[in-house]
Amino acid sequence: MSSLRHLPMVALVGNPNTGKSTLFNALTGLRQRVGNYPGVTVARKSGQCDCGEGVKVELIDLPGLYSLSAASPDEQIVIDVLSGHVAQERRPEAIVVVADATNLLRNLFIASQLAELGLPMAIVLNQADVAEKQGLKIDTDLLSKRLGGIPVVLTSAWKGEGISQVRKAIATVLKQKTLMTQMVWPVELKEAFGKIAEKVQTDTRQTPLVASLQRLLFDTAPNAAERLHWPIHQREGVIREARDQVRRAGYNPLAAEPLIHYAHLRKILDGVVSGGLARALRSAAVDRILLHRVAGPFIFTSIMLGLFASVFWLAKFPMEWIQAGVDALKGVAAPALVQYPMLQSLIADGVIAGVGAFLVFLPQILILFFFIGILEDSGYMARAAFIMDRLFSWCGLNGKSFVPLLSGFACAIPGLLSTRTIEDPKARLATAFAVPFMSCSARFPVYALMCAAFIGPLYGPGWESIVMVGMHLIGLLFAVPTAFVLTRFVLRIRPQPFVLELPRYQLPKPRDVLWRMWQNAAEFISKAGTVIFAITIIVWALCYFPQNTQLADKIRAENPTLSANEVQLRAQAAGIEQSWMGRFGKAVQPIFDPCGFDWKITVGVLASFPAREVIVSTLGITYSIGQDAEADSQDLRQAMQQAKWTEGERVGKPIFSLAAVLALMVFFALCSQCGPTIATLAQESGGWKWAAASFFYMTFLAWVMAVIVYQVVIRLT
Amino acid sequence: MTPLSQLLPGQYGKLVSLSPERAVDQRLMALGLLPGMVLKLVRRAPLGDPIAVEFGGQTVSLRMAEAESLWVDVAADCPIQKPKSTL
Structure with a gap:
């Protein structure tokens, strides 16, 4: 899909649970793109909405929120987007507020706050079907008139009713640029805003939006001041003074905003809504069962x-199919490339395995x-x-x-x-x-x-x-x-x-559910998937290079009686031993020595970074059983049972003592030896900082516990 | 006056005061829970905490520790206001 930047941008804002996403899906027809706002883990969802008469807009679905108080990153991003403070993001030209028609008072609180931003606005009263069932009657014309003539539309996004009216309303708002009537603040508060505005102007040489002044006055969080780069020593005095003024007017400065807005909205809604039951009785009845004590x-x-x-x-069935598909693909690719062993291994064990590693x-x-x-x-x-x-x-x-x-x-x-x-x-x-x-x-x-x-x-x-x-x-x-x-x-x-x-x-609604499934999967593939693929290729290269093509000949010359298969298995084992991974494993083995791991286990632990279960096939290779070894392979079990230390003070003793076996299991239980997990953690926490922290913390913890287990058990047995 | 968390399931109360400096109370005020509002403790979670509180045509889950700053006047069988009268 081409960029939508040439289209006017309109923001969809509203409380959670208003059916906002359903409406968004209906308006954009799933022509959507999902990204992230820079520096935060809040998703940016946008799509193209056709409003008729040749008017097309980029619609963005902002996170659901109850208030603009900037207490959470979601709330902060809404304020930042709507005031044009996000890098590489345009300021929307209009706002569409989605409100739950069954609870207008609470849902219009955010609209009333948004009116202070000075952007053209339309209001969608969604879930009109439920409101009707509850016997509520809403006079949209009266509401529109009281709000300054902005479009007010009744819809039921779930049923797909009223969607075209919303499109029309967006076109109207863009054309007429009607603002929602702002609330008239008590004079003492107006003076308080003015005081802050003056000081902001002298300190930072910026003219703040009225909405920012309110955030400065009412919020305990310093976000608004940080956006203006207004240091605490400059703002402290004037904000305290302004709050004192509000207090003298009889309001607690931290409660004034909702009190005044709600009082204003009660007047607005007087006569707009009539009829209605106490509340959705059916939900209360369902709760009596679903939330029953027993x-x-x-x-x-x-x-x-x-x-x-x-x-x-x-999930195991489709996972097996994917695995079978990957194996089949390898089976096709490998013989075709038999003349080029390196390319063969790169395609089969690197590229195809790498794609399989995240598809699975x-x-x-x-x-x-x-x-x-x-x-x-x-x-x-x-x-x-x-x-x-x-x-x-x-x-x-x-x-x-x-x-x-x-x-x-x-x-x-x-x-x-x-x-x-x-x-x-x-x-x-x-x-x-x-x-x-x-x-x-x-x-x-x-x-x-x-x-x-x-x-x-x-x-x-x-x-x-x-x-x-x-x-x-x-x-x-x-x-x-x-x-x-x-x-x-x-x-x-x-x-x-x-x-x-x-x-x-x-x-x-099935469409919403399926769409969310797909969006999450697509985001995983495009973000974490590429990292997982890269990890697989890197680990493949570490295990493959430097390749010694004479290994097989040497083994055949030393043991002329071996079958071709045996020679190949031993060459594989010797190959991984002298690869970068093998050398690295041997080099760091002393670190794992206190846990009782020999170099083969160490290499297994390291090589299983793309996926934990790979340790089994890596042990299969190093013990010359072949990489197809599974956890129930008798040969692998026997080879491991017979494995002995060949040097050091434990020479001749079995490597897999009870102590080492328990230590290895504890290590695997606690370590973060999983590339996909780290890639996904980075994706979800918005950067590599927490992913790296998790990796080092878990690895260290795993090592400490493995050492403790090994050292204690070896002394007891 | 009683803390909200002391209400019995099914009991109604009228909000007398809250502590606007607390983040919880700010969130509740944004939801429209302001002094004078009638609310109802609908039920406790099976493990005793949190509690479900109904006010202004909505039900909200609140932790006991977070509800301690809300003080209510207990009204034994005060019916919850209909949306119309709360508007």
Whole structure:
């Protein structure tokens, strides 16, 4: 799609749960592009909207918000965009406020605040069908007249009703540039704004918008002043003075804004809305069941089990198909390139494997976001958070951390992507930090191999299962204190109060759900996908170069009795040993020596960076079993059971002692040895800082715990 | 006066005061919870916290620790205002 920059830009703004995204999808017909605002993790969604009569606009869907108070990054970005303070972003020419027709008073609060920005405005009263069912009658003409003649349109985006009127309204607003009538502030407040404006002008030589003056006067957060580059020592005095003036007029300066706006809106709406029930009674009835003290948690558990089973089990089938497709492609490409061994390996083990490395996550991402779409659009997600919040609030997370953490047990990638359902940036980042600790299904083959080869044969199936369960719990054990310390002492982000609207229940709209699935998957492929691909190629190169083509000949000459297959397997093992990866593994092995890892395990750990389960095939190569070795390979188990130290003080002793096996499993349970996780964490936290922090923290923690386990167990056995 | 968190499920109260310097209270004021407003504690979460509070035609989840600064006058069987009368 070509750039939309030549079109006039119009912003869609409104409270959460107003059906704003549904309206946006209906208006743009899915001709959308998704990006990020520079420097923050707030998504920028825009699309082309055809308003008829040759008028086309770029419509941007700004994050849902209740007020302009700049308490959260979402709120800040809305203010910045609407006042033209975002780099590489134009200032919108008009605002379309989406309001829930069943609760006009609250929904018009934001409109009343937005009126201060001096941009032309139209108001869409969405969910008109529900309002009608509740018996509410809204006089849109009267409302329009009282708001200064701006277009006021009744729609039901869910049913697709009134969409063309919205298009017309946008065209009208752009043509007539009608402003919403601004509220008349009490004279004392006007004077307070004036005082601040004067001081801003002398200090910074800028003429601030009225809206910025209000943010300076009413907000406790210093964001507005920072936008104006107005230092604290210059502003402190005048803001205190202005607030004192507001106080003398009988208002608490921190409460004046909502008090005055709401009083004003009550007058505006008098006679506009008539009739109506107390509220959506049906939702209250559903809540009596879904939030019931006994039935509620039971239903919650069932839904979450279904979600987990789908992400964990159902996704396995398409994942196997993708794997089969990748293998088939390799099977076609490899023979065709047999004359060029390096190119053959690059295409098969580098490029094709690299594409497979991120495609394989798609089924889990799509399935999880299908569920999240339904849970969010139906209104149940807020209830799920309500039920679970108590379990998470004490360690700085909140009820919305549950779905990401649960998904993490299947795979950290969809888990990390789903943290975007958490509004509070602090809890979101802490949850993203905790997700990779959850024991994902890629760790399973490692546990399975170790347990089947060593724990089971030596101590019986009972201990095997105990160790298995223990390994799945150990990550959780460390994730919780990590989140606690992170939110308490490390993250310097203002926590958001956990005030969560429990919205009206609604049937999800299939188009919205499918579209969200696709958008999240597409964003993952274009951002994290490219990084995962690059990691795979780099690790391939490290394991491939420098290539010694004489290895096979040398082995054949030394052992003339070996079969061709054996020679090839041994050449592979010798090849990885003298590759950069092998040399690097041997060089850093002393670091892992206290955990009982020899160079082969070290290389396995390092080479599994593109995907954890790769350690099994890497061990397959280094033990001359071949790279197709699986966790249940008898040959690999035997080779590992027989492996002995060949030098140092432990010479002749088995490498895979109980201590080393446990240490290796603990290491894998805690380490961040997963390139895709780091790439996704970088994508979700808006930079490499937190991804790097997570990597080093988890690796260090894993190493420390592995050393402790090895050193303790080796002394006990 | 009682803290909001002390209301029983189903009980109504009239908001007397809140603490505008707290981020929670600012968020609630933006939602239209202002002194004089009638509200209802709808229910507690199964684990006792948070609580669901209804006011001005909406239901909102609030943590007990965050609701402690909200003081209400308990009105035993005060019916919640209809949207029309709150407008």
